[in-house]
Amino acid sequence: MISHLIAIALGLAIDRIIGDPPNWPHPVRWIGTAIRKLTKHWNHGPNAFRNGFWLLGTIAVTVFLLVYAAVFWAYSLNAFLGIAVEAVLIASGLAQRSLKDAAMEVYNPLTNKNIVLAREKLSWIVGRDTEGLNESEITRGVVETVSENTSDGVTAPLFWAFLLGAPGLWLYKSVNTLDSMVGYRNEEFEQFGFASAKADDVLNFIPSRLTGCLILILTSNKRSLTMRQRFTEWLRDAPKHPSPNSGWLEAATAVQLGVELGGLNRYRGIESQRARMGTPVYPLEASHIKEAVSQMQTATTGFFILFALGGIFLGIA
Secondary structure, three states: HHHHHHHHHHHHHHHHHEEEEEEEOOOOHHHHHHHHHHHHOOOOOOOHHHHHHHHHHHHHHHHHHHHHHHHHHHHHOOOHHHHHHHHHHHHHHEEEEEEHHHHHHHHHHHOOOHHHHHHHHHHHOOOOOOOOOHHHHHHHHHHHHHHHHHHHHHHHHHHHHHOOOOHHHHHHHHHHHHHHOOOOOOOOOOOOOOHHHHHHHOOHHHHHHHHHHHHHHHHHOOOOHHHHHHHHHHHHHHHHHHOOHHHHHHHHHHHHOOEEEEEEEEEEEEEEEEEOOOOOOOOOOOHHHHHHHHHHHHHHHHHHHHHHHHHOOOOOE
């Protein structure tokens, strides 16, 4: 247990300080390649729905077993080697630094009044159309992305690392990658991607809600709301989101910043009205991007401390 806690702590530190070097090979790319190849062979005909379950099982089980074998081999040779290997595997499955860097790539030109570059940088991290967006809408796109991915990319992988070590983290990452590639409700993937989308919802169910709680408890509330008021607004708004998990993050962020998230988005010119969350006490502006990043880091630290103390307590007990 202690060795796994050390590996998780090291992995978290490596990710926060270094992140993912752009030219290094990343396991998600390999997983994505496997998903594309299997999708090409299995996503057709009357068995697409069933084949989607085969895809989920094949990718998730294979990734879990490969990571388990690597970690088991490393620990069998030497405890320090085991910790080092597991820490690197954990670090490569977290997205603190990459989320922060992506957010700041938009923040910097936005604060320098280079709205055209800010729109371009935003288009790299969101699916919505970014042409014509003003500072408020650009900021909303970044804040929503950072907020949602605090669970998707950081605390949910941590949750599964605490439960099952690096193999658990990469089990989650494989399912999350599947969801991002085939979990769409459209003509091509509605049947084939059903299993992957639902599995991702299940694996993120607890982490998303727990992370939302930590944002409400640990970060600064700009409106000086009592804890009761924070949770009342959170519980009111979170279920409005079309995703069963994302709303718990975005609503918590909106409550704490005193802003309104959601609203009109366009995807390839098609308008999509998202439920509005939060009370618009303050207009969205570039400074909220840095505050959303700070929330992400605070919630992540709180998440680690909570589970580390829980693991130590259970180990002693």
